[in-house]
Amino acid sequence: xxRIEGVLQTLxxxxxxxxxxxxxxxxxxxxxxxxxxxxMVDAGVDIIELGVPFSDPMADGPVIQxxxxxxxxxxxxxxxxxxxxxxxxxTNNATPVVLMGYLNPIEAMGYEAFADAAVEAGVDGILxxxxxxxxxxxxxxxxxxxxxxxxxxxxxxxTDDRIRAIADHSSGYVYYVSFNGVTGAAKxxxxxxxxxxxxxxxxxxxxxxxxxxxxDAETAAAVGRVSDGVIVGSVLVDTIARNQTDIDxxxxxxxxxxxxxxxxxxxxAS
Amino acid sequence: MSVKLTEEMLTALPDARGHFGAFxxxxxxxxxxxxLMTLEREYLRLKKDPEFQATFDKDLADYVGRPSPxxxxxxxxxxxxxxxxxxxxxDLNHTGAHKVNNxxxxxxxxxxxxxxxxxxxxxxxxxxxxxxxxxxxxxxECHVFMGAEDVQRQSxxxxxxxLLGAKVHAVESGSRTLKDAMNDAMRDWVTNVDDTFYIIGTxxxxxxxxxxxxxxxxxxxxxTRSQSLEKTGKLPDALVACVGGGSNxxxxxxxxxxxxSVQLYGVExxxxxxxxxxxxxxxxxxxxxxxxxxxxxxxxxEDGQIAGTHSVSAGLDYPGVGPxxxxxxxxxxxxxxxxxxxxxxxxxxxxxxxxxIMPALETAHAVAYAVKLAATMDKDQMVVIxxxxxxxxxxxxxxxxxxxxx
Numbered sequence: 001x002x003r004i005e006g007v008l009q010t011l012x013x014x015x016x017x018x019x020x021x022x023x024x025x026x027x028x029x030x031x032x033x034x035x036x037x038x039x040m041v042d043a044g045v046d047i048i049e050l051g052v053p054f055s056d057p058m059a060d061g062p063v064i065q066x067x068x069x070x071x072x073x074x075x076x077x078x079x080x081x082x083x084x085x086x087x088x089x090x091t092n093n094a095t096p097v098v099l100m101g102y103l104n105p106i107e108a109m110g111y112e113a114f115a116d117a118a119v120e121a122g123v124d125g126i127l128x129x130x131x132x133x134x135x136x137x138x139x140x141x142x143x144x145x146x147x148x149x150x151x152x153x154x155x156x157x158x159t160d161d162r163i164r165a166i167a168d169h170s171s172g173y174v175y176y177v178s179f180n181g182v183t184g185a186a187k188x189x190x191x192x193x194x195x196x197x198x199x200x201x202x203x204x205x206x207x208x209x210x211x212x213x214x215x216d217a218e219t220a221a222a223v224g225r226v227s228d229g230v231i232v233g234s235v236l237v238d239t240i241a242r243n244q245t246d247i248d249x250x251x252x253x254x255x256x257x258x259x260x261x262x263x264x265x266x267x268x269a270s
Numbered sequence: 271m272s273v274k275l276t277e278e279m280l281t282a283l284p285d286a287r288g289h290f291g292a293f294x295x296x297x298x299x300x301x302x303x304x305x306l307m308t309l310e311r312e313y314l315r316l317k318k319d320p321e322f323q324a325t326f327d328k329d330l331a332d333y334v335g336r337p338s339p340x341x342x343x344x345x346x347x348x349x350x351x352x353x354x355x356x357x358x359x360x361d362l363n364h365t366g367a368h369k370v371n372n373x374x375x376x377x378x379x380x381x382x383x384x385x386x387x388x389x390x391x392x393x394x395x396x397x398x399x400x401x402x403x404x405x406x407x408x409x410x411e412c413h414v415f416m417g418a419e420d421v422q423r424q425s426x427x428x429x430x431x432x433l434l435g436a437k438v439h440a441v442e443s444g445s446r447t448l449k450d451a452m453n454d455a456m457r458d459w460v461t462n463v464d465d466t467f468y469i470i471g472t473x474x475x476x477x478x479x480x481x482x483x484x485x486x487x488x489x490x491x492x493x494t495r496s497q498s499l500e501k502t503g504k505l506p507d508a509l510v511a512c513v514g515g516g517s518n519x520x521x522x523x524x525x526x527x528x529x530x531s532v533q534l535y536g537v538e539x540x541x542x543x544x545x546x547x548x549x550x551x552x553x554x555x556x557x558x559x560x561x562x563x564x565x566x567x568x569x570x571x572e573d574g575q576i577a578g579t580h581s582v583s584a585g586l587d588y589p590g591v592g593p594x595x596x597x598x599x600x601x602x603x604x605x606x607x608x609x610x611x612x613x614x615x616x617x618x619x620x621x622x623x624x625x626x627i628m629p630a631l632e633t634a635h636a637v638a639y640a641v642k643l644a645a646t647m648d649k650d651q652m653v654v655i656x657x658x659x660x661x662x663x664x665x666x667x668x669x670x671x672x673x674x675x676x
Contacts, residue, residue, distance in 0.1 A: 055575040056449065056561060058456045059299040065443055077573035103297060103560045108574025130297045130560065134287060155301035157463060162303065180301050181461040 003124045004096040004149050004172035007046055008207045008228065015269045018173075018229025019044060019220070019262055020209055021236055022100060024051035024067035025084050026076025028244035034087045036240075039251040041095050043258035049127070049231060052081050052101030059129045061184030063234045066241060078105040078114070082121040089122035098125035098151060098172075106139070115142040125149035125172045133169040140169060153177050156196060160203060167204035175231065176200060178212045178223070184234035188213030194226040216257075217264035224265045232261065273601045275527050283597075288477020288564075291600060293593035296476040298563045301460045310478040312383055317485065322378065329374045330489060333407070334364045336371075338490075340497035340654070346624050346641070353507065353647035355640060356654045358494050360518065361629065367659030368490060368518045369400035373469055375486035377404040380467035387411045387466045391455040393420055393448035393514065394585030394632060395427025396659055397471030402436035412436040415455040417447035420584045427663050445578050448514075448588045452562050472515025473592030476563030480592050487521025494654055495525050502652060508533040510640040511656040512632050513553065513606065514586035516595045518658035523604060533605065536595060537639040539581035540608035550579035552591050553599050553606035566593040582611035582667070583631035585659075613638040618661060618668065630659035631667065 001009070011018055021040050025033050037048055053071035057064060078101075085097050099118065106114045106128065118126065126148055131139070133152055143150050149172030154163055156179060167174060178193045179185070193210060200208050210223045211231030220230045239257060243250035288294045288310075296306060316322040330336040339362065343355045360368035373390075380388060388410045392398030398414040405412035414431055418440040421428050431438050444450040452475075459468045473483045491509075498506050509526060511519035513536040526532045541549030549555065552567040559568040561576060569577040569589040581587040598604040609617075614631060617638035622628045629637055633656070640655045647653065661668075669676050 056444065056453055058453045058562070059460065061457070062443070072575060077575075079573070104568075104570065104576070105574035107559050107565075108570060108572065129299050130563070132296065132298070132300060132303055135295050135297055153300040155299070155303075157301050157304040159304060166300075177299075177301060180463050182457045185461065 002147060002149050002172060004047060007096055008173060011046060012228070017224040017227070017265045017268060018046040018209065019258070019265055020047045020049055020229050020231040021045050021258065022049040022051060022231060022233035023236055023240065024053055024064060024071050025081040026053055026071030026074055027067040027237065027240055028070055029074050030071070030076045030080050030084060032247055033084045035247070036251065036254065037088050038092065039254055040258060041092060043255045044262035045258060046229070047096045047098060049098045049100045050081065050085065052078050052099055052105055054102040054105060057102065059182055061182040061234065063184040063238050063241065067237045070244070078109055082117050082123070085121040085123050096124040097122065098127055099123055100127040101129065103128050103131045111139045111142055115146050115148065118148060119146045123148065125151045127151040127175060129153065133166055136169065151175055154200060156180055156192070163200055163203045167206055170206060173207040173209045173228065174200070174204065176208050176210045176227070178210050181212065183212060186213060186215065188219060190222040193223060197226050217260035220261040221264035221268060224268055230265065273603065274530060275603060277528060280527060284477060284481055288481070290594045290597035292558065293566050293596040294477060294480055294564050296563060297560050297565065298476045299460060301463060305463050306476055306478070313379060313478055313482050316379065316382060322382065326375055326378055330371065334370050334374065335362065336489065337493045337497070338362050340494060340501060343625050346621065349624055350641050350644045352644040352649065353651035353653045355644050356506070356652060357627065357657045358490060358522065358654055359657050360490060361627070361633070361657045361660035365400045365403050366662065367396040367400065367630065368487060368521065369397045369471060370403065371489055371521070372471065372483050372486040372517060373397070373400040373404045375482065376469040377408055377410065380410065381408060383467065385465060385467035387462065388469055389413045389415065389455050389458050389466055390469045390471060391415045391448065391451040392471060393451065393587060394583065394630065395420070395424040395431065395663060396585060396630070398436070398438070399427050399430050399434070401469050402431040402434035405436065406434045413439060413458065415439045415441055415451040415458070417445070417451045418442050419446040420448065423667060424584055424663055426666065447579070448584070449576065456562070472517045473520045473594060474515045474562055474564055474566065474590055480564065480594055483517050484520045484524055484594060487517050488524045490518065490521040490656060491523060491525035494522060498654065505529055505532055506654045507531070507647065507651040508535060508643060508653045509656070510535045510537060510636045510643065510653060512537045512586060512636040512658060513591060513595060514539070514550070514588050514632060515590070516592040518656050520592060520594055522656045523598070527603060534603065535639060535643065536604055536606045537635045538606060538608040539583060539586035539635060540610040541580040543610055544608055548580040549608065550581040550587050550589065551608040552589060553595060554608045558596065561590050564593045566590050566596045567599070582614060583635065585630070585632040586635065607639055609635050609638040615671065617641065627657065628661035629657055630661050631664045633658045
């Protein structure tokens, strides 16, 4: 069983929902990312999605675009991101780490070299935004052989046939994008999300994490009620942007954002 | 090494997943997949629909003014002292460039699909103008994304688009040029996918765009082929076209791919010189990667981050290229070369003074290479340059380089 499956199964047994933060690796500086990861673990998160910076993040809104620019300015290459995960693993062997990004940095490194290095670093899952399962036929077996969970997106526009097919290619969890749009937009409709996630649960046994548009304890609880986990990104990245010069203040601010979300999710526990 | 292409090989490409050999494909976020699959299905149906094709042909004739002439550039030929140089006059199309062939086709597709809101990216502004034009004609809402730097250097086209009723969005992210305009167009599309049709201006992007843009632009090569046979009794020995994304080049090349005797030359933007790194020539100096929905040659750094590009011509200032060109390069069917900013500017002046035809700066790259090529060929041979656009939009840039305030 993968580390991701283990964590999600334990949570399910406890009737709890996963809190999954996303931050861009290397933002505000690659030397700070490991510390921010530990801070988030201390605030009670279950899985960390770590963004691999890319020069042209087409699926992201301005908040994460700027985070990519800050990270790239400090030379946060994909190899550096892997080194960050290795460093994190020195003191944390429990919290799953999912790398989330775009395909080109992986292409540039080479599929096999990347898959080897990811396992070596202690990465658990890979979510590549611009890689639908149709184009993953070469890389997917490399992940499978090494026990890396491929995590794919589902969207409001995804048809039932595709939901089944995508779930077949996924392990760990599937990531439901709560609305048509880029990250950081505020247009989540909780009723629509509830209906769709309910429907996805009928088509796959995999846990469903929901991301895009979750900004606070209230939206986290509303979405947590209908899903297996919530993914929180832009609001954290925005907090990093506003506190980039004072890392202690930044860690406090992240904790202050995540603590109420954790409490709100746990108050749902049956 | 060159491969002999047959009709059978060509009709098999792109394959069902939109691949041209190792290139092309559909690398987009999940939200767009359903739309792209619907577009593919509908396009493949309409491609065989006589009513759709008849409407398209009629619009090309009566609205665009096709066929565009194939003109013998007698004086340029004399000055060059080599092969006969002929010009395929896409600059005489309505809106002044080849771009309108494609926007007519895609707007027609949008109408058949019932989409009322159109978005487009543009570099030099020619595709933006061509999109705004067809939207005005069909009463469609039009949003054009344009890099803020290009908004400045192509202000005339920006104003033309506004006069045509389009909203122009200046894109401030990244390098503020064509690639960033395409990023923002994709972001708009993913947000408004239900009611919006994205008219991509070049043969890049996710499948089926490289296929349908090539099909719509192939009228250039089909006409050139029959005009050449009619006027000279033979096929040209060489075709020369500039390549940014590569839509005018693929439109010119495609109907000649199985004609082994016809040499194909795609001319990329060499900028300040390939050796300086300040250029926009992914086929000459890049390597394969994935950007904007397809696998193709890209300009990138060793970590897979997309590199900055430079060209005096906004329309060529793009780090990628259509996937079919990448395939044609790898199988050796087409040659990809580059010329510098300075060579292109010289060619602009030369064609203007010698033939009274002012080419777009993009097109001037093709002219510059063709003149060099023709000089090495025999007098009974024939080179056709695709004059993809006219140069009015660039007069400010030229004047500025001359130190003149207009």
